Amino acid sequence: xxxxxxxxxxxxxxxxxxxxxxxxxxxxxxxxxxxxxxxxxxxxxxxxxxxxxxxxxxxxxxxxxxxxxxxxxxxxxxxxxxxxxxxxxxxxxxxxxxxxxxxxxxxxxxxxxxxxxxxxxxxxxxxxxxxxxx
Amino acid sequence: xxxxxxxxxxxxxxxxxxxxxxxxxxxxxxxxxxxxxxxxxxxxxxxxxxxxxxxxxxxxxxxxxxxxxxxxxxxxxxxxxxxxxxxxxxxxxxxxxxxxxxxxxxxxxxxxxxxxxxxxxxx
Numbered sequence: 714x715x716x717x718x719x720x721x722x723x724x725x726x727x728x729x730x731x732x733x734x735x736x737x738x739x740x741x742x743x744x745x746x747x748x749x750x751x752x753x754x755x756x757x758x759x760x761x762x763x764x765x766x767x768x769x770x771x772x773x774x775x776x777x778x779x780x781x782x783x784x785x786x787x788x789x790x791x792x793x794x795x796x797x798x799x800x801x802x803x804x805x806x807x808x809x810x811x812x813x814x815x816x817x818x819x820x821x822x823x824x825x826x827x828x829x830x831x832x833x834x835x836x837x838x839x840x841x842x843x844x845x846x847x
Numbered sequence: 848x849x850x851x852x853x854x855x856x857x858x859x860x861x862x863x864x865x866x867x868x869x870x871x872x873x874x875x876x877x878x879x880x881x882x883x884x885x886x887x888x889x890x891x892x893x894x895x896x897x898x899x900x901x902x903x904x905x906x907x908x909x910x911x912x913x914x915x916x917x918x919x920x921x922x923x924x925x926x927x928x929x930x931x932x933x934x935x936x937x938x939x940x941x942x943x944x945x946x947x948x949x950x951x952x953x954x955x956x957x958x959x960x961x962x963x964x965x966x967x968x969x970x
Contacts, residue, residue, distance in 0.1 A: 728869060735862055735950045735954050736953050736954075737858050739955070741852075741854060741855050745852070748958070815965060821851055823967070825860055825863060826859045829862075830864075831872070832866070834863070834866070835963045838947035838948045839948070839964070
């Protein structure tokens with residue numbers, strides 16, 4: 714009987730060296746003031762009742778929009794107004810600032826990884842919901 | 848430029864160097880080098896990017912592109928994608944992506960969030 718290996722391309726498992734280097738970098742990034750501030754802002758965001766209320770209201774307009782049920786544009790207008798209201802909430806503004814700071818750090822870190830690796834790292838490492846692995 | 852602690856810079860550089868030694872990344876770098884060495888492939892791809900930018904700029908200004916122009920763009924794109932050197936580079940990059948994702952997962956686990964979503968400029 715002719716037994717053949719699966720025709721699926723094998724995904725090479727990263728060597729321990731790369732895994733360990735990634736773990737070490739992850740631990741260092743997790744301990745940075747920027748990342749800690751980001752986590753704190755995220756927790757505050759999750760606990761804010763105004764934000765939760767606005768989120769519920771926004772979803773009630775997003776669903777009809779997704780179903781194409783907004784002939785008069787009322788849902789789109791309401792969504793825009795709620796988005797503006799959300800962005801004006803102090804805890805959201807603090808979150809945006811913290812997110813921008815941590816993003817700036819991570820983008821700079823990623824540039825170093827990519828430079829040394831010879832390939833853009835984060836943009837090519839991103840997982841998608843597509844089963845094609847793209 | 849963002850200030851970065853020395854130990855973070857060194858850890859990032861170490862990760863990059865270790866990735867460069869990994870099989871799928873090495874294969875991509877070789878394919879990329881072959882592409883860079885092929886004047887025809889480079890010229891073809893540059894023509895495609897240049898045409899894309901030109902057409903997009905005209906479209907942004909409200910200009911309606913002709914069917915012939917759009918067809919010419921698609922034909923050029925087909926030529927680029929079917930060029931053996933280009934397609935080998937693209938295939939090698941696609942093959943390296945799951946490998947890179949596995950490594951990025953290690954960072955994400957340490958952070959508790961997806962590293963790749965925060966390590967790219969906001970879209």
